[in-house]
Amino acid sequence: MRTRDEIKALFDKVLTKVNGLEAQVSYNFEKSIATRFGENSITQNMGGESESLRFVVYKGNRSGSYITNKLDDASLDRLVRTAVKMAEDSPEDPEYVPLPGPQEYLKMQKGYFDDVNAVTPDNIAGDIKVVVDMAKSKGFKASGLFEAGAEIDAIANTNGLFGFDSSTNVSYSTTVHGPVGSGKAEISRNSYAQINIDEIAEKAVGNAAMAQNPVEIEPGDYDVIFEPSAMLEFFAFMLWNMNARDADEGTTVFADKIGQKLFSDKVNISIDIDDSELPVPIFGDAGLAVRPRAWVKDGVLERLRYSRYWAKEKGLEPDPSLYPAFMRGEDRSIDDLVKMCKKGLLVKNLWYIRYVDRKELLLTGMTRDGVFLIEDGKIVGPVKNMRWNESPIHFLDNVVAMSRAERVESYAKLPGILSKDFTFSSKTDSL
Amino acid sequence: MKEFTNLALDIARSAGASFADMRIVEERQNRVFVQRRSLKLIDETESFGYAIRVLVDGAWGFASSTKLTKDEVAATAKRAVAIAKASAQVPKDFPLVMAPESKYIDTQVGPCVEDPFKISNKEKAELLLNCTDIMLSQPGIVMAVGYLQFIRIHRIIANTDGSYLDLTNTFANPHLGCYAVEGSESQDRSFQGGARQAGYEFIREIDLPGNAKKWAEEALIKCRADDTPQGIMDLVLDPMHLALTMHESVGHPTELDRILGWEANMAGRSFIKPENVGKLKYGSNIVNFTVNNNLEGGLGTWFYDDDGVKMQKFFMVKDGMLNSLGCTRETAPLIGWEKSNGCCRSDGFEHFPINRIPNLYMEPGDDDSVTREDLIAGVEKGVYIEGMGSFSIDQMRNNFQFGGDMFWMIEGGKLTKPLKKVTYQAQTTQFWNSCDAIAGKSLWKSHGVMNCGKGEPMQVMRMTHGASYTRFRNINVGGAQL
Numbered sequence: 001m002r003t004r005d006e007i008k009a010l011f012d013k014v015l016t017k018v019n020g021l022e023a024q025v026s027y028n029f030e031k032s033i034a035t036r037f038g039e040n041s042i043t044q045n046m047g048g049e050s051e052s053l054r055f056v057v058y059k060g061n062r063s064g065s066y067i068t069n070k071l072d073d074a075s076l077d078r079l080v081r082t083a084v085k086m087a088e089d090s091p092e093d094p095e096y097v098p099l100p101g102p103q104e105y106l107k108m109q110k111g112y113f114d115d116v117n118a119v120t121p122d123n124i125a126g127d128i129k130v131v132v133d134m135a136k137s138k139g140f141k142a143s144g145l146f147e148a149g150a151e152i153d154a155i156a157n158t159n160g161l162f163g164f165d166s167s168t169n170v171s172y173s174t175t176v177h178g179p180v181g182s183g184k185a186e187i188s189r190n191s192y193a194q195i196n197i198d199e200i201a202e203k204a205v206g207n208a209a210m211a212q213n214p215v216e217i218e219p220g221d222y223d224v225i226f227e228p229s230a231m232l233e234f235f236a237f238m239l240w241n242m243n244a245r246d247a248d249e250g251t252t253v254f255a256d257k258i259g260q261k262l263f264s265d266k267v268n269i270s271i272d273i274d275d276s277e278l279p280v281p282i283f284g285d286a287g288l289a290v291r292p293r294a295w296v297k298d299g300v301l302e303r304l305r306y307s308r309y310w311a312k313e314k315g316l317e318p319d320p321s322l323y324p325a326f327m328r329g330e331d332r333s334i335d336d337l338v339k340m341c342k343k344g345l346l347v348k349n350l351w352y353i354r355y356v357d358r359k360e361l362l363l364t365g366m367t368r369d370g371v372f373l374i375e376d377g378k379i380v381g382p383v384k385n386m387r388w389n390e391s392p393i394h395f396l397d398n399v400v401a402m403s404r405a406e407r408v409e410s411y412a413k414l415p416g417i418l419s420k421d422f423t424f425s426s427k428t429d430s431l
Numbered sequence: 432m433k434e435f436t437n438l439a440l441d442i443a444r445s446a447g448a449s450f451a452d453m454r455i456v457e458e459r460q461n462r463v464f465v466q467r468r469s470l471k472l473i474d475e476t477e478s479f480g481y482a483i484r485v486l487v488d489g490a491w492g493f494a495s496s497t498k499l500t501k502d503e504v505a506a507t508a509k510r511a512v513a514i515a516k517a518s519a520q521v522p523k524d525f526p527l528v529m530a531p532e533s534k535y536i537d538t539q540v541g542p543c544v545e546d547p548f549k550i551s552n553k554e555k556a557e558l559l560l561n562c563t564d565i566m567l568s569q570p571g572i573v574m575a576v577g578y579l580q581f582i583r584i585h586r587i588i589a590n591t592d593g594s595y596l597d598l599t600n601t602f603a604n605p606h607l608g609c610y611a612v613e614g615s616e617s618q619d620r621s622f623q624g625g626a627r628q629a630g631y632e633f634i635r636e637i638d639l640p641g642n643a644k645k646w647a648e649e650a651l652i653k654c655r656a657d658d659t660p661q662g663i664m665d666l667v668l669d670p671m672h673l674a675l676t677m678h679e680s681v682g683h684p685t686e687l688d689r690i691l692g693w694e695a696n697m698a699g700r701s702f703i704k705p706e707n708v709g710k711l712k713y714g715s716n717i718v719n720f721t722v723n724n725n726l727e728g729g730l731g732t733w734f735y736d737d738d739g740v741k742m743q744k745f746f747m748v749k750d751g752m753l754n755s756l757g758c759t760r761e762t763a764p765l766i767g768w769e770k771s772n773g774c775c776r777s778d779g780f781e782h783f784p785i786n787r788i789p790n791l792y793m794e795p796g797d798d799d800s801v802t803r804e805d806l807i808a809g810v811e812k813g814v815y816i817e818g819m820g821s822f823s824i825d826q827m828r829n830n831f832q833f834g835g836d837m838f839w840m841i842e843g844g845k846l847t848k849p850l851k852k853v854t855y856q857a858q859t860t861q862f863w864n865s866c867d868a869i870a871g872k873s874l875w876k877s878h879g880v881m882n883c884g885k886g887e888p889m890q891v892m893r894m895t896h897g898a899s900y901t902r903f904r905n906i907n908v909g910g911a912q913l
Contacts, residue, residue, distance in 0.1 A: 033514075036783075036887055038693035041523040044783045045514045048495030050480065064552075065474035069497050086473055089553040091560060095469035121517035129521050143695040145887040175696040182695070249573040250612035309469075351699070352823040356834060356911045357852050359617040364832050364854070364911055366825045387823075387830055387856065389911040425910045426856050430702065430827030 001029060001152070002051070004164045010071065011156040014055060017080040021087075022058040024099055024157040024286065027051065032149030035124045039141050040132045045121055055079050059087040061096035097308045101159045103289040111279030112150070113191035116168035119148040127172070131201035135176050140208055144174030148192065155287040163283040169410055170195050175369060176208035181382055181431055183207025184349055184369040186229065188409050190279060207348060211370045214382035214431065219424040223344030225337045225374070226395075228406045230347045230367075231327075231414045237353060237363055238392040239322055242295060244304035244314075253361040253393060254304055261300045264399035268328040269296040275326065278407045284320025293319065299397075329405035329415025337418045339377040340401055344418075346372040346379060356389060364389045366428070385431070386424040395419050435481075435504045436589035442508035443485045444591065448515075450486040450529045452590035453508075454737060455499075456780035458582065461548060465559040465577040467567065473552050480780035483511045489526020490518035495781045530760040530771045532740055534593035539734040542727065543601040543630035547581035550631045555579050558639065559607070565643040566609040571654070572647050574610040579603075579634065580626075580881075586737075594739045602626060602730060602893065603633040604881050607643060611650035618653035618851055620646045623671040623818035623836055626879035626893065627728045649837055649849075656849040660840065661909035665813030666855060667806045667902050672835050673793060674878035674896035675819045680859040681713075681720055682788035682894070683885075684828035685747055686774070687758040689786070691765060698885045699826025702859070703753065705766040711753040714863030719794040720748040722757065724773055729790035730879040730893035733776065737784035740773035747791060751864070759786050778890040785886050792877065792897030799871030803900040806868050808844040814853055814908055815839040815846060821854060821911075832856040832911060854911040862903065870900040 002010070007027050014025045031049035035042055056065040057080070064086025066079045124146045135142035147170070154164045172195055173186035185203035189195055226234070247254040271293045273280050284290050286308060294302050303319075311318035338346060348370035356362040366387055373380045396419070403416035436453045443451030457479045464472035482495040485508070492515025496507045559577030566575035581603055588596040608621030622642070627633045668676065683689065684701040692700055703711065724731050724742035735741055738760040746754040758768065759775035777784035807815060818836025825831070838850040857865075877897035884891055 032888075034888055035518070036693075036696075037521060038695060039523075039691065040521075042490065042518040042521045043693050044493065044785075045491055045518045046493045046495070046781075046783050047510060047514055048482070048781050050495075050497055050781060052478070054474075056474075063470070063473065065472065067474060067476040067478075069478045069480070082475060086475070086552050089551055090473050091470055091553065091556050093470045095467075095471075121514045122520070125517045125520035132521055141692060141695075143692065145696060147888065173696060177692070177695060184696075246574075249610075250615075251574055251610045251617045255615075255617075351826055354821050354823045356821045356854060358619070359615075362911065364821060364823045366823065366830065368826055385825060385830075387825070387832060426830060426832075426907075428825045428827075428830035428858070430825040430829045 001031065007154045007164065008162060014076055014080060015156065015158055018057060018158065021084065022099055022158050024056045024155065026054045026155040027152065029152040030149060032147055033119065033121055033124065034145065034147040035121060035128060036145050037128050037132065038143035040136055042125060042128065047121065053079065055083050057083045057087050061092045062087045062090045063093065064090055095309045097312055099157045099159050100161055100286055100288055102161050103163065103283065103287060105163060105282040105289050106273060106291065108273055108282055109276045109279040111167035111190050113168050115192045116148050116150060116170055119192050127197045130197050131174050131204060134201045134205045138205060138209065140176050140178045140205060142174055142176045146172045155283065157287065161287045163287045165282045167279065172200060174200065174204045176204045178208050178212045180213050181208060181211035182369045183211050188407065207370050211382045214384045216427060217373065217383045219386050219426055221421045221423050223341055223418065223420050224422040225334065225341060225344065225346045225416060225418045227334055227348050227416045228408045228414045230350050231417060232408045232412055233353050234350055234363065234392055235412065235414060238361065239325055241361060242304045242322060244306045245310040247304055251359065253359060254301065257301050258304065259300065262393055263296060263299040263396040265299040266330070266399050266402060267296055267299050267396050270294045270326050271324065272326045275413065278324050278413045280324055288318060288320035290320050323411040324413065325411065326413045327405060327415060330402040332401065332403055334403050334416045337401055337403055337416060338374055338379060341374045341377060341418060344374045345383065346374055361391050361393055362389060363391065385428050387426045387428065388422065388424045390423050395422065432587050435499060438501060438504050439483045439508045440589060440591055442505060443512065446485065446487055446512040448485040448487050448591065450591055451484060452588060452739065453481060453483050454780060455481040455587040457585040459548065461581045463552060463555040463559060463579045465556065465563050467575060468560060468563060470556050470560065473556060482780050483508045485511045485515050486527060486529065487512055487515035488519050490515050490522060492518060493783050527761060528764050530763045530769065532592055532760060532771065535735065535739065535741065536595050538597040541600040541628050541732065545631040547603060547631040548583065562607050562639045562643040565640060566647040569647040569651065571611045571613055571651050572609050573612050576608050578606040588735065588737065588739055590739050592739060596735050596739065598734050600628055600733060601630055603629050603631065605634055605637060605639065607639050609647050609650050611654050613651065613654040616654045618650050620650035620653065620836060622646065624878065625674065626730060626881045628730055628732055629728055652849045653851045656851040659850055659853040659909040663905050664908050665810045665902065665904050666906050667803065667810060667813065667815045667841065667900060669817045669900055670876040670898040671818045671878050672816050673898040673901060674880065675822050676833055677720065677791060677793055677896055677898065678788065678880060679822060679824045680828060680831055680862065681747065682791050684859065685756050686786045686788065687756045687762040687766065690756065691762060694885065697887050702827045702829050707753055708756060709752065709754065712751055712864065713748045713753045713860055714751045715866045716751045717796065717869055718748055718751050718863050718866050719746065720791060721794055722747050722789045722791050724789045726790045726895055728877065729895040730881065731790040731895060736773045736775045737777050738771055738775040740771045740775065743773050745772060757786060757789055762786060776892055778892050782890050785890065787892045788883060788894050790895045795872040795875040795899040796869035799873055801868065801870045803870055803874065806870060806900055806902040807841055807846060809868065809902065810841045810844060813841040814850065815841055816853065829858050831859065853908065855906050855908045856910050857906055862906065865903045865905060866901055867904050868902040872899065875899040
């Protein structure tokens, strides 16, 4: 793994070859070990590392770009030569924006932990054995993925910008199937020490046990409690539509909506940099420094993401990134949400979400790995999976209450949410 | 390269591996991306790397590297062996065995008439900018996107069967689309021809500039169109639409690794059981699905899969009955099959090869004189759908819901008006059993899918589907409403 100084020297070597042209070079390194398991045994076990360099050069408002994982001197010469030739040949770009200058990067929460580098395939196999043994003891079958790795991202340009960021990540997800129903548990953290192997195993096996023998119910509108894991992808589709230019052109649900109250006043979405559970990268697009940013405040759409070009057109500061996204929760548990629900469904996970209509942000998808009927504040029992058609805008407008937010992925920290009138449209026997 | 592959395989053998392979992959890619009238990306990418896969004591080890020296190859092979020994801590109930395979020494190069890497980037960019300009010139079109991607993959596979394969494939992947806005409505329309294993000749053949205006006009038509009808009615589906329907509801459920439960944590399992082969009525008697990994221009036509199995052609569904499954050398013996049928592929050197959908297509109808219009003429009330849109299916591949790219109402056997926001929902075998007519061979078209996601860590694979126009009776339409 190259050090910060070695990467800077590599950048200098490339940027000195450009003869006064404007250029940007970025470096990525990834190292990971990953073990897959299915039907209570390890099915794939992998390890490897890779690095690559991306070089973009500008001749006026023409550009060329080259990416390689060959970093010897001859390859670097070819990288620059080819990209410059591409820039000379390419059409002019009317939306060209000069590269940014040096940035003042904020000190973010620690995201690199040495204990991840010490993780071995033997450690991982031992960790997987915990859930496999627990599943076997109940006659269930466990499957999943355990992945541990490190990443470096660095960037420099001819205007004097230089950024270096590194992080480690451990992610573990497992699905446990009984004869007629399944349960899932997953965790993503930056340190191996933050992963509680027993807790994950118990949760997955417990969820599977609870999900056995679901009964069929009729589709229709239900109050629902989405656990944070169910929130993740549903919420991600909304984030992908939070682009300022798309909204200004009228192609997304956020057209002409800046400053309007679209959601429950409980909804707050932002980039927070002071949360140690989810460290934020120091830079985003073109090496721009990431800053705290509120997207939704007390239910009001405060801001959409501006690219460098659209920000320049509108006289605003560009947004380096939308991620990681933080949605503030309330000080209660999922069990507390269940107690607040008169009649509804507890949804553990969603699956295969796609647009039905992008402009309305109408989405479809399925429930998966555990749906439970709630009556009078208590879980009555598991029900069969159903297809739903719904909008995250409606869902977040209909919020009744939230649980505490949890990190569910390296790009999101979300609460569980109790929301009214969620539309389920058809049934399935699939478990 | 043989000095490196021999070294890796010798280390694997001396560690007691019952099977091992080394796969060296060199990839070159060229992309041009245009958004509105702006050239957003013009780049070339090269990558090189290799992976060594070893089966020791019935458990897998896999390690990859980008440095091709004897020391690094030896270290990578030893790392793969160590990983295999770790896998044995959580073993299968019985040691894994690879299905036997012949030894092949072969060199193959896929179709590519006009080398896309020799066409100037300027020509490619100007082609796309011309197309987006045509689209944006239509009042109401606010956004247009054009994309060209060319990939060349050179694989060398050497394994302990004694095979040594040197294989090169070139892929051309175009895209063109636009968004229209009228009032508060916004609709999109795009090129639906998919990708092909070919050179730049494919880009010339599809004539993107000649179609750009039509697609822009149709996006505007959709904005003004009526919303979907609701209820039980008939469908006539075009070949490009059916590519996705068969991908999701025939391709994925017939993957044997899913059926065995190995994808349960992410991609899901399947409603099919191994014992269903030869017994499950998948579709009506006229429904035939063929696997053909030798299909000319097919994205899955790789000559040999990553297990070193020669590509094959067979019926997946014959006369409506489930006839086979897609399998690998690892999965085939687990259901008592003697040999693999060549469905094992990886999307890059750093990823473990897994059970993938092959080239899979629906056979045309027996009567070549049957046209799209004949199918429509037999519908009293229904919808005609072109192209791909919304798509979602449950993790066992039963309940699905599909949209499309362009829709027309069928009333009294005729197309009467455009529609928008149409979806239909069905269960897999119910849907294929409702098929009552298929147009002829001369209307059959293929569609290459470049972005099939599966596996953990995620792998993105490519394959080709195909169909002629097809009719389905009594399907639930229009259930997806706010």
